[in-house]
Amino acid sequence: MANINYLNQCIFDNGAISQLPRALKSLGINSPLLVTDKGIKNAGVLEQVLSAASSNIVVFDCVMANPTEAQTLELVKIYQANNCDGFIALGGGSSIDIAKAAALLATHEGELARFGVAQRGGKHIGKVSPIIAIPTTAGTGSEVSVAAMIIMESGTKEIFISPNLIPPIAICDPLLTVGLPPHLTAATGMDAFTHCLEAVLSPAINPPAEAIGLDGIERIYAQDWLYRAVFEPTNADARWHMLMASTEGALAFVKGLGACHALAHSSSRIKSLNLHHGALNAIFLPWVLEVIEVKADEAINAKLWRIKRAMGIAAGKQISEAVFALNKKLNIPPNLAVIGLKAEHCNEVVEYALLDFAHITNCIIFDENDYREIFLKAL
Numbered sequence: 001m002a003n004i005n006y007l008n009q010c011i012f013d014n015g016a017i018s019q020l021p022r023a024l025k026s027l028g029i030n031s032p033l034l035v036t037d038k039g040i041k042n043a044g045v046l047e048q049v050l051s052a053a054s055s056n057i058v059v060f061d062c063v064m065a066n067p068t069e070a071q072t073l074e075l076v077k078i079y080q081a082n083n084c085d086g087f088i089a090l091g092g093g094s095s096i097d098i099a100k101a102a103a104l105l106a107t108h109e110g111e112l113a114r115f116g117v118a119q120r121g122g123k124h125i126g127k128v129s130p131i132i133a134i135p136t137t138a139g140t141g142s143e144v145s146v147a148a149m150i151i152m153e154s155g156t157k158e159i160f161i162s163p164n165l166i167p168p169i170a171i172c173d174p175l176l177t178v179g180l181p182p183h184l185t186a187a188t189g190m191d192a193f194t195h196c197l198e199a200v201l202s203p204a205i206n207p208p209a210e211a212i213g214l215d216g217i218e219r220i221y222a223q224d225w226l227y228r229a230v231f232e233p234t235n236a237d238a239r240w241h242m243l244m245a246s247t248e249g250a251l252a253f254v255k256g257l258g259a260c261h262a263l264a265h266s267s268s269r270i271k272s273l274n275l276h277h278g279a280l281n282a283i284f285l286p287w288v289l290e291v292i293e294v295k296a297d298e299a300i301n302a303k304l305w306r307i308k309r310a311m312g313i314a315a316g317k318q319i320s321e322a323v324f325a326l327n328k329k330l331n332i333p334p335n336l337a338v339i340g341l342k343a344e345h346c347n348e349v350v351e352y353a354l355l356d357f358a359h360i361t362n363c364i365i366f367d368e369n370d371y372r373e374i375f376l377k378a379l
């Protein structure tokens with residue numbers, strides 16, 4: 001059983017879910033609220049987790065993709081009505097992020113917006129209710145990250161960032177990801193790949209985070225574990241390496257993300273479409289890389305060279321070309337139109353991408369025209 005103590009305690013192994021009772025005890029949680037979604041329940045994963053724990057667990061299994069402020073408030077009510085004393089977040093980024101937001105509101109006075117990055121609210125985030133995060137997708141890495149994203153009642157997609165939002169314990173059991181369908185394995189895996197790439201390229205100085213990101217890139221692309229996880233879903237080694245790469249992606253993005261995430265965040269604000277974060281990143285990524293490769297200066301080229309080395313591709317080859325080919329191999333939707341975006345969405349996507357926190361850590365500061373061109377090409 002690997003115990004990786006980096007930003008938190010990460011218990012990582014096939015069968016690690018057996019450690020849940022010990023984790024609850026070590027955080028002093030006697031009455032947890034387990035937060036998950038219907039897909040996890042229907043796949044039988046919820047039952048598996050409940051049978052691993054001995055305590056009385058209150059279950060909320062209605063988390064929606066792209067969680068909202070309204071649902072966060074609903075969770076806080078359930079938490080308080082049942083006198084809960086901690087959260088178990090079971091699922092992908094949506095379940096873990098909403099548990100973080102609810103853990104924050106359960107312990108702090110005031111409206112959620114006050115704590116968001118838009119109002120520089122991170123400084124108001126103190127200790128929150130304890131969370132044990134159990135990822136069931138290999139993509140977001142939210143189980144080890146400082147961030148949570150929630151769609152606010154105002155329609156904006158708000159991010160909350162604080163070291164206090166890192167779940168104190170993450171239980172990473174690759175066997176829990178075996179039932180993830182191929183299209184979600186591909187999309188969430190490409191999210192992890194994008195985290196690693198954008199983190200390495202971000203201009204912040206943090207060589208340890210870059211080394212972790214490069215290791216994730218090698219695992220996903222050069223060692224071909226993402227392809228194998230998609231096409232050999234029961235390959236336990238592939239699931240292990242993809243969950244590790246996902247965790248690595250989030251450890252790496254402490255140094256920032258980039259324009260691809262700015263576009264993905266901005267597009268997933270459109271409530272009527274409820275688009276998947278990973279699929280958006282996968283579609284935008286090669287187009288964003290194409291612009292970066294054209295505009296790269298010497299420092300960025302040095303990083304692109306390290307990325308190519310980690311991917312195992314020739315120095316003369318473009319990373320964007322390799323990512324286009326990877327998307328095709330993984331059956332990622334070929335363009336934005338296929339998932340419902342239209343030319344009429346371009347203005348608002350560009351407007352909010354320019355305001356997104358990930359925009360400012362892109363290796364090149366994109367302007368409105370860069371984003372517009374990328375959106376229309378990806379359409």
Ligand SMILES: [Zn+2]
Nearest residue numbers: 140191195277
């Ligand atoms: Zn992401």
